[in-house]
Amino acid sequence: MLTLSFEDGTIRIDGAHADSVSKPDLDLPSIDYDPRSEAFRAPAYRYSDLIGALDEQSVDYTSRLSIPSLDLSSTYELREYQEAALAAWRENNDRGVLELPTGSGKTVIGIGAIEALSVPTLVVVPTIDLLDQWRRELCEEFAVPVGQLGGGEQRIENVTVSTYDSAYLRADDIGDRFGLVIFDEVHHLGGEGYRDIARLLAAPARMGLTATFERPDDAHEVVAELIGECVYRLAVDDLAGEHLAPYDIKRLTVSLTADERERYEHAQETFTDYLKRSNLTLRQGSDYQKLVMRSGTDPRAREALLAKQRARDIMMNADGKVDELTTILDRHRDDRIIVFAASTEFVYRLAERFLIPAITHHTGTTERREILDRFRDGTYSRVVTANVLDEGVDVPDANVGVVLAGSGSQREFTQRLGRILRPKTDGERALLYEIVTEETAEERISRRRR
Structure with missing residues (x-):
């Protein structure tokens, strides 16, 4: 007879001996013998497989590892595609990632999973805003205490919401406490440290929620091993017009001024000349990291990197973009608008120029909530931000977005588009402007993210 228990982030298997026929002959290569405790061990996340x-x-x-049953019921009625997503996850042995657009109701699917399994559940989120949102939803839906790890609280209940940081710090303590774990914005789990959260939890049921699962560093493959493969996927266009607002994307180009062009070309030339002299090519991210490391000892490499940053700032923050934004804000004076910039400095420049509220990583939680509340009730009709509102924040309805600058990430672009796609009562179309500085590297960045 074998006995399974949770210990030090592993499943300990007692009753089997390395030198006897009672050794578990299982098709599970991650079982290892621990001579110190004279027991076999398996990683906690393999508990269900074991x-x-x-x-x-x-x-x-x-x-x-006994998982009690809870009495949980919800008033939510899932839409057809939400039911299909939940069914696909259940058919995959209650494991896997669901990829659906921003605004499609991924939280509702998670609550549906909690109700269906009715077992102790841990929800892991990347931000304090999402921590508050999930806890508020769970308190409204289920007549049970809801615990919280993070945001100044450390209280564990049968249903608990935690930040990734707190879950990472407490994984050893809570590893055998929950039967279901839901990772919201699950792509964050690909980070080196955060992976240990999933590794150290024994929860047999695992759900990942995201609008963009795949990562450019291929870390989504690690997530798939720890949580399960993507079992259900819908794109924005699959829901636009019925469950999300129909939308248009309008790409506008602006030119650099004569002074900006001169400074841009000079900076670019400084960078490319160094690459040629050093016989360097930048075909992948690791090549760029080599250049960064070299800049620590080579003054010319450092100057090349600084020149590259100057060129980027010029094209991302071009005066022509400010002029174009002036026209857009005037044209859409009766709409609710979110303006996305690339840098905090540019955000504050725009906020001062157009007298509109700004949200950056410097904005405190209380001030940010106040700005978003006033945006929600119509006191403010426009806000400007960098990447703070890309994910993890409940952004009120807007129908116009303006991407002044950003990275080449498809995830970032999809998330920004999703911020204006909540269904409109009058069926109006959402509109996303993308403003690109022509004859610069930003044209390549735009193609890559789209």
Whole structure:
């Protein structure tokens, strides 16, 4: 008879010996013998696989990881595509990632999973804003205390919401506490440290929620191993017009001024000349990291990097973009507008120029909530931000977005588009402007993100 227990982020298997026929002959290569405790061990996240292998091979065992049943019911009625997503996850043995656009109601699907399984559940989120949103929703839907790890609280209940940071710090303590774990914005789990959250939890049921699963560094493959593959995927266009607002994307180009062009070309030439002299090519991210490392000892490499940054600032923050934004704001004076810039400095420049509220990483939580509340009730009709509102914040309805600058990330572009796609009562179309500085590297960046 084998006995399974949780210890030090692993599943400890007692009752089997390395030198005897009672050693578990299981098709689970992650089982290792620990001579110090004279027991076999498996990573906590393989608990479900371990149980399945034991059952399949009719091995007698008892488990001390007992997961109680809860009485949980919700008033939410899932839309057809939400039901389909939940069904796909359940058919995959309650594991996997669901990829749906911003504004499609991923939280509702998560609540549906909690209700369906009715077991102790941990929800892991990247930001304090999402922590508050999830806890508020869970308190409204379920008649049980809701715990919180993060945001100044450290209280564990059968249903608990945690930030990624707090879950990482407490993973050893809560590893055997929950039967279901939901990772919101699950692409964050690909980070080196955050991966340990999923590794150290024994929860057999695992759900990942995201609008953009794949990562450019391929870390989504690690997420798939820890949570499950993407089992359901919908794009923006699959829902636009019925569950999300129909939309248009309008790409506008602006020119550099004569002075900006001269400074841009000079900076670009400084950068490219160094690459040629050093026989360097930048075909992938690791090549750029080599250049960064070289800049620590090579003054010319450092000057080249600084020149590249100057060129980027010129094209991203061109005066022509400010002029174009003036026209857009005047044209849409009766609309609710979110303006996305690339840098904090440019955000504040625009806020001062147009007298509109700004939200950056410097904006305190209380001030940010006040700005968004006033945007929601119509006191403010426009806000300007960098990347703070890309994800993890409940942004009120807007119907016009203006991307003045950004990275080449498809994730970033999709998230910014999603900020204006909540269904409109009158069925009006949302409109996203993308403003690009012509004859610069920004044209290539625009093509890459789209």
